[in-house]
Amino acid sequence: MPMLDLETHQLHYRIDGAEGPWLVFCNSLGTDLRMWDPQVAELSSHFRVLRHDRRGHGLSTAPEGMYSLADLGGDVIALLDALGIGSVHYCGLSIGGLVAQWLAVNAPQRLDRVVACATAARIGSAESWNARIAEVQAHGLPPLLGATAERWFGAAFRATQPGQVAAILESFAATSVRGYAGCCAALAAADLRTDITRIEIPLLAIAGDQDPVCPPGDLQAIAGSVGNGRVAVLPGRHLLNIESPAAFNAALLQFLQ
Numbered sequence: 280m281p282m283l284d285l286e287t288h289q290l291h292y293r294i295d296g297a298e299g300p301w302l303v304f305c306n307s308l309g310t311d312l313r314m315w316d317p318q319v320a321e322l323s324s325h326f327r328v329l330r331h332d333r334r335g336h337g338l339s340t341a342p343e344g345m346y347s348l349a350d351l352g353g354d355v356i357a358l359l360d361a362l363g364i365g366s367v368h369y370c371g372l373s374i375g376g377l378v379a380q381w382l383a384v385n386a387p388q389r390l391d392r393v394v395a396c397a398t399a400a401r402i403g404s405a406e407s408w409n410a411r412i413a414e415v416q417a418h419g420l421p422p423l424l425g426a427t428a429e430r431w432f433g434a435a436f437r438a439t440q441p442g443q444v445a446a447i448l449e450s451f452a453a454t455s456v457r458g459y460a461g462c463c464a465a466l467a468a469a470d471l472r473t474d475i476t477r478i479e480i481p482l483l484a485i486a487g488d489q490d491p492v493c494p495p496g497d498l499q500a501i502a503g504s505v506g507n508g509r510v511a512v513l514p515g516r517h518l519l520n521i522e523s524p525a526a527f528n529a530a531l532l533q534f535l536q
């Protein structure tokens with residue numbers, strides 16, 4: 280189980296595929312790197328795929344305190360440096376998509392092409408994230424399970440794919456409260472609406488047509504703000520890479536190849 284030792288925490292990562300350009304996937308809040316399994320199964324024959332569990336998620340440890348987007352982006356750069364990787368295609372979903380935008384603004388030399396999925400330049404409000412922090416610190420993550428499943432997957436998918444939904448919710452319930460709350464703090468403070476106008480790297484924004492968290496307008500706004508952006512709207516709610524894997528993989532391949 281490969282781990283990167285950093286000063287305050289350890290990052291769990293995984294590499295699949297032996298040849299081709301590097302493609303890095305970055306998970307959403309309350310999930311681990313397995314959320315990208317439907318992509319890795321198909322794309323690891325085209326790319327060397329690097330995934331990591333964000334700090335406080337999956338098998339990565341959770342440093343104390345609250346985190347910032349710069350901390351999360353810094354973890355990605357530390358991982359690339361440690362593995363001797365120069366530049367990558369980068370695909371992140373939700374908070375992972377915010378990290379993608381942060382990297383495209385602050386470390387453009389490390390990115391070839393960037394894919395921002397089910398995200399926004401500003402997700403929610405400081406008030407809503409601070410309320411979420413208070414809730415999980417008081418009661419843990421399990422009380423959030425029902426509402427989370429409804430935000431992440433459409434009713435039809437929940438009814439027909441209970442195994443996939445259960446697996447993702449299991450990873451949610453296993454997320455550390457400290458790690459989850461720390462990332463909520465990063466979300467509370469993150470507002471890249473001005474910064475992203477400086478992005479020149481080719482960017483694909485992918486939206487779920489039924490996403491209640493980051494609706495298609497948020498992704499259209501990202502694509503319209505950057506120098507070289509385009510948008511794809513696919514069927515699905517927030518975790519659309521799991522709900523619509525074939526369409527998602529096709530959009531990625533078309534953009535990255």
Ligand SMILES: O=C(O)CC1=CCC(=O)O1
Pocket residue numbers: 306307308309372373374375402427430431466492517
């Ligand atoms: O928590 C959610 O359901 C939605 C979300 C916001 C940021 C993220 O990564 O997930």
